[in-house]
Amino acid sequence: MAGGITAIAVLLITDIAMTWAQVPALGPCPEIETMQGFNMQRYLGQWYEAERYFALFEFAGKCVNANYTDIGDGRISILNRQMSSLTGIRSTIEGEVRLIGRTDESKLSVKFPSLPVLVDAPYWVLGTDYENYAVVWSCSNFGLFSTRNAWILTRSRHPTLEIMEKAYSVVDKHGISRAYFIRTDQKNCPKMLY
Template identity: 25%
Template structure:
């Protein structure tokens, strides 16, 4: 059912009068997921340090998320925040959780302001980096996003280096990623 819902959403986008910029010809990469994924160890604060740009994401800098594990959703209640291009501090809340259709590292993003999307943890050490892939594809079109998360915004070079290698190994073009600015002006209060 999840796959049908995601496919229907992408088909609606592709068949609209104009194709959105984030939909491109091609197929989603077949990425490996983290073995023996531990939801409890994944909980906590993560900072987006590199991403494939998401045009409908309202923030562009200082992006950080708090993942609070919840038994009731068998996943996370997530609060993500950052600054918009207009310097407005924006905070959104949603859920990220595994489904019975996939292994635990292949979760679903469920935020009120966006359509449901996959959240695949390709690799993480839980303490310093997480490489996450999200892609919906149908009829040789894809809507592809990737994230490099770090536990700290300042010392993220090792996370970026590690995830660059992981994404390339899994067939994801790392040249599509761009840096998420984390400057002294950032406020982290998700």
């Protein structure tokens, strides 16, 4: 009986964490068009998080970055790194990115096998020039409500205003609210050796 209660508690906590890990909204996910002619090979490499919607799994995270690597057989590895601004502890999580549709579509899915519950999270690239910025959107439906998340990624840890304006134009074009964006602290970041 205790095992069953523990399992139910874990599922409830996971559902709550997933719900509050993103911005909740009444109604289903909006229809959002992704980037046409997406090239995953050009997207590979190092990206720094410039801004994000609040996400529980990134709470107090600074120096957030991700590296995408082609590991063959159509599989893409992702290595996310961050440092806690509260404790200074560095953390990493490895996952796998896969294409959902055609190879030229930017509808991707991300899975992190080390998490207690395996979930394929939507990861849609709405726009990128591959060399400076990328705007990523995620939305999950939960019946009467949905949870939404967005990221602005840049190739530079400290992007110029011009680069951010290009990213904002993608955000605005898709009707995504800028009100929920939080700037990611990329100052005084140690050289992360993992």
